[in-house]
Amino acid sequence: MTASPVSPDAEPDADDRLVADVFARNCDSRRVLENIAGKWGILALAALHEGAYRFNALRRRVDGVSEKMLSQTLQALERDGLVRRDVQATIPPHVEYSLTPFGARVAAQLVDLLELVESEVGTVLAARAEYDRSAADRKR
Amino acid sequence: MTASPVSPDAEPDADDRLVADVFARNCDSRRVLENIAGKWGILALAALHEGAYRFNALRRRVDGVSEKMLSQTLQALERDGLVRRDVQATIPPHVEYSLTPFGARVAAQLVDLLELVESEVGTVLAARAEYDRSAADRKR
Structure with a gap:
């Protein structure tokens, strides 16, 4: 959503705003996409769709992510x-991560996407073999 | 999908393969996710969901992408x-990009995701303002 040009005195309302367009590089929705997109954002959200996680458990679930990268991803x-980041007043304090209602809606979409990707890995491997064979043929 | 250890003589069949798990760093499905997951992959697939595009038109649609990055994205x-990349035997040759049936299924999921993100940009902007306000308070 990007505010359209309005006079400084005008009360902004729905009609004064352009519709969000993620294809437009300056739209705020593009920034949101950038934080969700990327394998770590997608995998962290999909893992949290399973339930709340503490940091180290989430890091084990999202195999291969570095501490720094997971920390940056969660903060964004x-x-x-x-x-949502909840700090429980225990000693030592427990920090637990969970999804907001909006996060849960996004994560549900991502879980569907991941299941589709997982179910079609065979299709992808066959496509790659064919692509690489054709590329080799073209070089001859 | 990762082949489980089998003896070299064994005929591989479905039972000899582990289930794909995108959370596992060495699973092939993780590689597929990496190619889809970046913002350019997501936006290119979502654009092609609208129909076939020639390279330059697709580049205009995916606002902000460089020629090199779009080219690499499409190749992956x-x-x-x-x-699918179709070269039409015209002079000069026209190269057109479109989705395969599998690509169309992935793209349909991504379009749903983008629409959700676009519809909730207001939620995100409010969350950011609140987060930044709290962060400023904690610093005092």
Whole structure:
């Protein structure tokens, strides 16, 4: 959503705003997409769709992510209102991550996407073999 | 999908393969996700969901993408069997990109995701303002 040019005195209302368009590089929705997109954002959201996680457990679930990268990913998702960070007043304090209602809606879509990708890995491997064979043929 | 250890003589069949798990860093499905998951992959697939595009038109649609990045993105998606590249024997030759049936299924999921993100940009902007306000308070 990008505010359209309005006079400074005008009360902004729905009609004064353009519709969000993620294809437009300056639209705020593009920034949101950038935080969700990327394998770590997608995998973190999909993992949290299974339930709340503490940091280290989430890091084990999202196999291969570095501590720093997961921390940055969660912070961006928290700032965008997709992830909630709860600090429990125990000793030592427990920090738990979970999805907001909006985060849960996004994560549900991502889980569908991941299941589709997982179910079609065979299709992809066959396509790659064919592509590489054709590329080799073209080089001859 | 990762082949489980089998003896070299064994005929591989479905039972000899582990189920794909995108959370596992070495699973082939993780590689597929990496090609789909970046913002350019997502936007290119979503654009092609509207119909076939020639390269330059697709580049205009996916606002902000460089020629090199779009080219790399399309090549990876073609290799993975999501995008088809058709060269028409005209002078000069026309190269057109479209979705394969598998690509269309992935793209349909991504379009749903983008529509959700676009519809909730207001939620995100409010969450960011609240997050930044709280962060400023904590610093005091």
